[in-house]
Amino acid sequence: MGHNGLTTYMMIAALNEKGYNAFALSVPSAGELVSIIGLAAPVFITMTSKVAFYSLLIYFATSMGTITVAAHQVMLQTFSMCTVWGEPLSQTAQSFMPELIYGQKRSLEKAKTLLKSLVIIGAILGVTLGSVGTFIPWCFPRIFTSDHDVIREMHTVLIPYFMALSVTPPTHSLEGTLLAGRDLKFISASMSGCLAWGALLLMLVSSKGFGLMGCWFALSGFQWARFFIALRRLISPNSFLNSDCKLEKLRAA
Incomplete structure (x- = not known):
């Protein structure tokens, strides 16, 4: 709580130094509210879908007994500790991509180069974290x-654990780029779809008696689905990263 207060104070001080009045309060207009909701709602759906899937994962693991849920909690906590390392890749994309996509120094080639670098770094980081984790x-x-x-149960999920963890950092890079490009409707829809299919897969593996290993393979599938969906979106001809190509085709026609 103290950390949040200190962070808030530093942000207010930084805004005041740049000439903004951080303490000025005003009632947003209807148009501003619509804009805020348009930006916040897809992000809210995306975050809620992630939390909902992890909650379902815990729910199904809990129904398998105390030993299983103990092993699951250990592996999930270590998984969460490792996935944090990939967040800076998403933040980097969200910080630098908008200027390259929509700013005065617009350069989609540089944006693609940055994305490629982030994905490569994410892949290396993912394999490293997966191996260590x-x-x-x-x-x-x-x-x-x-x-x-509990140890025996932990060892049964090591393969899907590695698979899920290794793909998480590059997924952060791709999803951060989608957020930077304001492709919010797509990322919220894709995450909702991943949640729906992931929930069905969890129900299936639970009913078939695949145990904790089945749950972790479902998590691995959830992570890899996010990766491939985001990757396909960014490399598709309709991607905002390929908008220059579409303009050239229209001019040629």
């Missing part, structure tokens, strides 16, 4: 628990 529970499980049954 898998190695620790595999070789040093007693850091988390001394229960042999």
Whole structure:
């Protein structure tokens, strides 16, 4: 809480130094409210879909017994710790992409180069995090628990754990670029679709008795689906990164 207060104070001070009155309050107009909702609603749906899927994952793991849910909590916490490392890639895309896509120094070629660099860095980071994140529970499980049954259950999910973790950083790069390009309707719709199919897959693996390993393969599928959907969107001819190509075709016609 103190950290949030300090961050807020620093942001207010920075705005005041740039000539803005951070304490000025005004009632937004109807048009401004529509603009805010248009930006916030898709992001809200995207974040809610992620949280909902992870909540469903915990729900199905909880129904499998105390040993299973204990192993799941250990692996999920380490997974969450590792995925944080990919967030700066998304933030980098959201910080630098808008200027290259819509700014005065607009250059889609530079935007594509930046995206390529972020994806490559994300892939390297993903493999590194996946390897380290898998190695620790595999070789040093007693850091988390001394229960042999829990350790055995943890080891059953190492393969889908690695698969899900390794693709997360490059996915952050792609989704950050979509957010920077304001392709908000697509990313919210795709995330909602991933949630729906992920929930169905979780129900299927749970009903068929695949256990915790099935749940983690569902998580892996959820992550890889996000990656391929975002990648396909960005490399498609209708992508905002290829808008120059469309203009050239129209001029040629």
